[in-house]
Amino acid sequence: MNFEFSEDQNLLREQARGFLADNCPTTVVRKVLNAETGHDADLWRKVVDMGWTATAIPEEFGGLGLGYLELCVIAEELGRAVAPIPFSSSVYLATEALLLAGSQAQKEKWLPKLAAGEVIGTFAMAEGAGRTTAKSIKTRVSGGRITGTKVPVPDAAVAGIAVVLAGHNGGDGGTLCLVELGQGTSVTPVRTVDPSRGHAELRLDGAACEILGREGEGFTLTQTILDRAAVLFAWEQVGGSEAALEQARAYALGRYAFGRPIASYQAIKHKLANMYVKNTLARSNCYYGAWALNANAPELRVAAATARVSATQAYYFASKENIQTHGGMGYTWEFDCQFYYRRAKLLSVAIGSEALWQDRLITAIEQNTAA
Amino acid sequence: MDFSDSPKEAAFRAEAKAWLASNVPSAAELDGLDPLTAAKLWQKRKYDAGWACITWPKEFGGRGASAIEQVIWNQEESKFQGLPGGVFSIGQGMAAPTLMTWANDEAKARFIPKLASGEEIWCQLFSEPAGGSDLAALRTRAVKDGDEWVINGQKIWTSGAHYSDWAILVVRTDPSVPKHKGLTYFYINMKSPGVEVKPIKQISGEAHFNEVYFTDVRVPDSQRLGAVGQGWQVSLTTLMNERASIGAGGSAVGFDSVFKLAQKVEIDDRPAIENASVRAKLADWYCQESGLRYTAYRTLTALSRGAIPGPENSIGKLVGAPKTQDMASFAMDLLEQAGAIRDESLSEEMALYQNTYLSIPGLRIAGGTDEIMANIIAERVLGLPQDVRVDKGIPFSEVPTGGAK
Ligand SMILES: Cc1cc2nc3c(=O)[nH]c(=O)nc-3n(C[C@H](O)[C@H](O)[C@H](O)COP(=O)(O)OP(=O)(O)OC[C@H]3O[C@@H](n4cnc5c(N)ncnc54)[C@H](O)[C@@H]3O)c2cc1C
Numbered sequence: 001m002n003f004e005f006s007e008d009q010n011l012l013r014e015q016a017r018g019f020l021a022d023n024c025p026t027t028v029v030r031k032v033l034n035a036e037t038g039h040d041a042d043l044w045r046k047v048v049d050m051g052w053t054a055t056a057i058p059e060e061f062g063g064l065g066l067g068y069l070e071l072c073v074i075a076e077e078l079g080r081a082v083a084p085i086p087f088s089s090s091v092y093l094a095t096e097a098l099l100l101a102g103s104q105a106q107k108e109k110w111l112p113k114l115a116a117g118e119v120i121g122t123f124a125m126a127e128g129a130g131r132t133t134a135k136s137i138k139t140r141v142s143g144g145r146i147t148g149t150k151v152p153v154p155d156a157a158v159a160g161i162a163v164v165l166a167g168h169n170g171g172d173g174g175t176l177c178l179v180e181l182g183q184g185t186s187v188t189p190v191r192t193v194d195p196s197r198g199h200a201e202l203r204l205d206g207a208a209c210e211i212l213g214r215e216g217e218g219f220t221l222t223q224t225i226l227d228r229a230a231v232l233f234a235w236e237q238v239g240g241s242e243a244a245l246e247q248a249r250a251y252a253l254g255r256y257a258f259g260r261p262i263a264s265y266q267a268i269k270h271k272l273a274n275m276y277v278k279n280t281l282a283r284s285n286c287y288y289g290a291w292a293l294n295a296n297a298p299e300l301r302v303a304a305a306t307a308r309v310s311a312t313q314a315y316y317f318a319s320k321e322n323i324q325t326h327g328g329m330g331y332t333w334e335f336d337c338q339f340y341y342r343r344a345k346l347l348s349v350a351i352g353s354e355a356l357w358q359d360r361l362i363t364a365i366e367q368n369t370a371a
Numbered sequence: 372m373d374f375s376d377s378p379k380e381a382a383f384r385a386e387a388k389a390w391l392a393s394n395v396p397s398a399a400e401l402d403g404l405d406p407l408t409a410a411k412l413w414q415k416r417k418y419d420a421g422w423a424c425i426t427w428p429k430e431f432g433g434r435g436a437s438a439i440e441q442v443i444w445n446q447e448e449s450k451f452q453g454l455p456g457g458v459f460s461i462g463q464g465m466a467a468p469t470l471m472t473w474a475n476d477e478a479k480a481r482f483i484p485k486l487a488s489g490e491e492i493w494c495q496l497f498s499e500p501a502g503g504s505d506l507a508a509l510r511t512r513a514v515k516d517g518d519e520w521v522i523n524g525q526k527i528w529t530s531g532a533h534y535s536d537w538a539i540l541v542v543r544t545d546p547s548v549p550k551h552k553g554l555t556y557f558y559i560n561m562k563s564p565g566v567e568v569k570p571i572k573q574i575s576g577e578a579h580f581n582e583v584y585f586t587d588v589r590v591p592d593s594q595r596l597g598a599v600g601q602g603w604q605v606s607l608t609t610l611m612n613e614r615a616s617i618g619a620g621g622s623a624v625g626f627d628s629v630f631k632l633a634q635k636v637e638i639d640d641r642p643a644i645e646n647a648s649v650r651a652k653l654a655d656w657y658c659q660e661s662g663l664r665y666t667a668y669r670t671l672t673a674l675s676r677g678a679i680p681g682p683e684n685s686i687g688k689l690v691g692a693p694k695t696q697d698m699a700s701f702a703m704d705l706l707e708q709a710g711a712i713r714d715e716s717l718s719e720e721m722a723l724y725q726n727t728y729l730s731i732p733g734l735r736i737a738g739g740t741d742e743i744m745a746n747i748i749a750e751r752v753l754g755l756p757q758d759v760r761v762d763k764g765i766p767f768s769e770v771p772t773g774g775a776k
Binding site: 002005249252260264277280281284285297358369 | 372373374375376377380439442443630644647650651653654655657658659661662663664665666668669671672673683686689690742745746748749750752753754755756757758759
């Protein structure tokens with residue numbers, strides 16, 4: 001047993017942090033937020049050049065063939081930088097869906113393009129309010145044509161392909177489809193609480209598609225895709241949460257009230273201590289998740305939900321209390337506190353809410369204890 | 372990073388498992404023994420076979436095991452419910468690391484193996500009526516007399532003083548300097564003339580802790596740890612290890628027990644576990660438990676690379692104790708009106724939840740209160756300013772006080 005990242009992985013973290021400090025200061029996030037462009041194309045190109053999109057893709061498909069621990073390291077740093085790029089959609093979701101369910105031909109066709117950033121992928125699951133269940137999906141596929149409306153779909157405006165969860169009358173009630181966006185598809189941007197990450201409504205009007213995996217297996221496959229993505233999302237969340245704590249700490253040390261730094265008041269000290277505690281627990285759970293993801297261990301389902309729930313809670317807490325620590329300044333457009341607060345909520349609903357993952361965790365434990 | 376056993380670790384686990392399977396005392400063997408005798412029996416058996424305090428060096432009764440092996444051992448031993456113990460945690464968890472750091476070789480050889488074997492039990496004479504959170508405000512006096520020190524004063528909340536053989540003790544040797552500078556650290560024999568132990572009854576009705584009075588108790592200077600006036604630094608060694616060991620100690624009330632209870636009891640004719648709010652709460656507690664477990668493991672990885680236990684360990688206590696309290700309270704709610712019943716023959720799991728509900732407030736106070744833990748994290752981990760202190764830099768004898776009366 002060994003509960004630490006390797007030296008190489010720590011080196012990768014340092015490099016990633018340095019790279020993002022240079023290329024993704026919060027001014028970059030602010031630019032996207034002000035212009036509502038949905039992502040920063042320049043940063044995306046640089047991230048692709050760093051090879052990050054290729055991290056966990058096997059070499060035979062044009063990737064670097066590194067493990068998921070490396071991808072977790074990168075995810076944490078992207079989260080810390082609140083990076084405005086379609087990394088999670090393309091890498092944690094679309095790439096993972098292809099790796100999990102794609103045929104050899106589909107992998108050969110798309111993975112090298114995803115690795116090289118020639119194509120951005122996304123994952124379309126939700127159809128408006130409420131949890132996506134096998135029963136709730138209205139999108140249908142037949143004869144290689146898919147019809148339906150998915151909203152919100154992250155990064156749909158820049159994606160070349162989408163993995164779409166369609167309904168199915170038999171099997172597990174779902175079928176995963178691979179859709180090339182263009183003919184038969186239309187994308188309408190939607191505003192979200194975090195305009196630094198673009199979202200859209202994706203309309204599918206009989207668009208051509210290929211089945212990913214087998215018909216009637218899509219709902220089950222989606223659960224595995226979500227488990228795997230949850231670990232990576234959790235690392236992003238922990239990265240953001242830690243950045244929020246650092247920002248709160250720096251401000252509290254410099255801001256004086258009643259002749260003392262506000263950091264010397266216990267209400268503020270204990271608030272920050274509380275952030276640290278939540279972040280630490282979430283991080284430790286993320287370690288467990290990272291290991292389970294990388295080893296494809298049977299513990300993945302429990303580990304992913306554990307990491308996800310605690311990271312969601314930690315980031316929400318740190319991002320809201322960071323604003324509180326800044327007082328009126330924290331509430332302004334001018335200050336950076338908003339980035340964490342927006343991103344915390346966006347990430348927390350991105351692949352299912354806190355309550356959904358709490359429920360998944362208990363279900364997984366029930367299944368383990370019944371077995 | 373690898374959360375599974377290496378071949379060597381798997382072999383160690385198998386060895387530990389096998390030994391435990393054939394050596395854990397049976398219920399029949401323990402039947403009729405008082406808790407102290409039972410605890411000593413099990414500890415001595417482990418010691419004789421080399422399974423006590425396994426990370427300690429061989430000459431002190433351990434087996435020089437790694438931190439990871441300690442994790443494995445704890446995992447395997449904790450699979451056996453209701454093993455006797457508990458009485459050794461202060462000696463092994465706090466006195467021993469302090470002796471290892473500060474005592475001379477002769478004292479180490481004399482005392483540490485007997486701590487491992489459980490033959491001698493130690494207690495911690497730190498807190499006083501005038502100094503709990505503010506430990507350095509303690510007033511018990513030691514005055515030098517030749518090669519000895521003469522001690523007068525009172526300690527309070529001393530767990531296990533009534534059955535302890537030895538104790539670690541901090542006293543004031545110089546009231547004319549600021550409070551942290553005038554302290555000195557000793558170890559003393561609890562059977563010394565002039566030591567008087569009086570039990571204190573707790574909320575739970577039991578009496579695990581005591582008042583300890585000193586009247587002209589004589590302690591040889593050779594039992595001093597650290598220099599005269601260095602008592603605060605020596606105490607910090609003890610306190611760091613205290614938080615590490617309290618944080619690690621699990622309660623029988625935890626995710627597993629409350630999860631099982633929720634499967635068993637019903638809400639509106641359906642198992643409680645099907646209720647969404649029950650599931651959400653259990654999930655949160657699971658995440659906290661798991662987070663604490665892996666935080667502790669990560670700390671162990673750091674320790675095994677030569678780090679010393681740091682203030683980060685305060686997390687275990689700060690999260691663990693309130694969590695246990697909330698879980699006991701929640702379990703009682705699941706039982707509805709019957710949640711109030713503490714009669715062991717009538718209540719779920721022999722009144723585990725009710726007993727825990729009554730005993731757990733102590734854990735949020737013992738070894739540093741929640742508020743002090745939060746301060747430690749804020750100041751020593753996050754580097755935030757210390758609280759404003761009106762007693763800073765002035766002689767202890769001039770510091771204003773107001774005791775618990
Ligand atoms: C079950 C149990 C076993 C114990 N066993 C031992 C033992 O074996 N040996 C031993 O030496 N002691 C022992 N103690 C004593 C324990 O260490 C003290 O009770 C504890 O440190 C708190 O001190 P106090 O009781 O004087 O409370 P106080 O220090 O008076 O605290 C009262 C309240 O004020 C708060 N407070 C105090 N200072 C601050 C501050 N700076 N900022 C914010 N809030 C503050 C506290 O958090 C608490 O809520 C034990 C206590 C218990 C409950």
